[in-house]
Structures are given as structure tokens and as C-alpha cells.
């Protein structure tokens with residue numbers, strides 16, 4: 001299974017002082033050197049961590065795959081169409097949230113998201129939607145002509161008991177099955193760490209996990225390349 005590294009929180013640390021260090025671009029290079037298969041960043045409307053310069057420089061520097069996470073907001077859509085990342089991941093976004101709290105509601109908005117998918121496809125950009133592991137949402141993403149589906153693992157990661165964790169894992173397994181039968185590439189992410197990651201290997205057709213906060217937190221202590229290596233070891 002592949003590992004995509006989200007470098008948003010390297011930028012969060014930089015923004016704590018408003019200077020130029022640490023640079024998320026440096027983190028992206030180190031993550032790639034350590035074996036990451038892709039780099040993810042989220043350009044939020046409020047630019048609380050990653051900024052426009054980061055996205056443009058990352059586009060030049062990333063040699064694996066650049067995944068631009070974004071809300072379906074016209075200002076950000078135009079930036080994405082201009083920068084041309086390898087893929088965009090469409091997420092819900094609320095200004096008051098600390099992180100992306102839930103999956104996107106695609107069901108009921110198929111017309112809107114089909115049109116958006118077509119705009120990106122015209123520029124050669126692959127499209128992923130970040131959704132809750134629910135069959136209704138998976139089917140809606142497939143109906144929009146998306147290429148990839150990212151299953152939100154937050155509820156699984158937050159499960160307090162083994163029984164609840166198992167239940168959430170089963171939801172992810174079932175959603176992944178439906179998604180891969182519909183021809184979507186299946187990825188997952190949110191809240192994954194060195195303790196809860198191994199179970200992701202039991203999800204059929206799951207090709208990639210996207211990990212940010214826990215990995216960057218560990219990298220602060222042990223170094224970026226070592227932290228990425230530890231996550232890759234769990235996935236092997």
C-alpha cells in the first residue's frame with residue numbers, strides 16, 4: 001500500500017511565527033526521498049497553513065504526485081486549474097473547524113460535482129472526493145465520473161473501544177468494496193497514526209493512505225525521513 005504524506009502541519013509550524021521556516025517544500029522533498037508516493041497539501045480559503053506560493057513551488061518540486069486538497073470554492077478551483085496538480089481531492093471546509101471534520105456530501109449534488117469533475121478532467125487533472133464510508137456517497141462519487149475516492153477514516157481513528165473500532169473498520173471495508181466494483185481507485189485518510197494504521201491493510205482494494213498530523217508530529221521528534229520510514233514499515 002502506498003503512503004501519501006500531507007505536509008500541511010509543517011506550514012502550521014511556520015505560520016506560528018509567520019516566517020519562512022520550516023518550509024513545507026523541504027518536508028515534501030524529504031518525504032519523497034524516504035519513499036512517500038505522493039505529497040498532499042490543503043490550500044484552505046483562510047490560508048491558515050499552506051499558501052499559494054507553497055502550492056506553486058510544490059508543483060515544480062514534487063516528482064511523485066501532487067494532490068491538492070481543496071473545497072469546491074471558485075477562487076481555489078481557478079488556482080488549481082492554473083497550477084495543474086496531478087489530482088485534486090475535494091473536501092468540505094468550514095472556517096471554524098480545526099481540521100476537515102467529516103466527508104463531503106456528494107449525494108444529492110451530483111450535477112454540481114459532475115460539472116466540477118469535467119472542468120478538472122479538461123485540464124488533465126484527476127479527481128478524488130473525500131467522503132464518509134457510506135454506500136450512498138460512494139455511488140454518488142462514481143456517478144460524478146471521479147477517478148478516485150478517499151474514505152474518511154476519522155470515525156475509525158476516534159473509536160474508543162475495540163468493538164467500535166471493528167465496526168468502523170467493517171464500514172470502511174464495505175465502502176471500499178463498493179467503490180472498487182464501481183471502478184474507482186480507493187484511498188483513505190484522516191486520523192491515522194502508527195497505532196491504528198496496520199488495520200488499513202485489511203481493507204480490500206485500498207491502494208493508498210494519506211497521513212499528515214501524526215506523521216508530522218513524529219517527524220518533529222525523530223526527523224522527517226525516519227518518520228516516513230516508520231509509517232512505510234507498518235504498511236509493508
Ligand code: PXP
Nearest residue numbers: 100130189190191210211212213
Ligand atoms: N485526507 C484528507 C482529505 C484530509 O483532509 C486530511 C487532513 O488534512 C488527511 C487526509 C490527513 O489527516 P491527518 O492529518 O489526520 O493525518
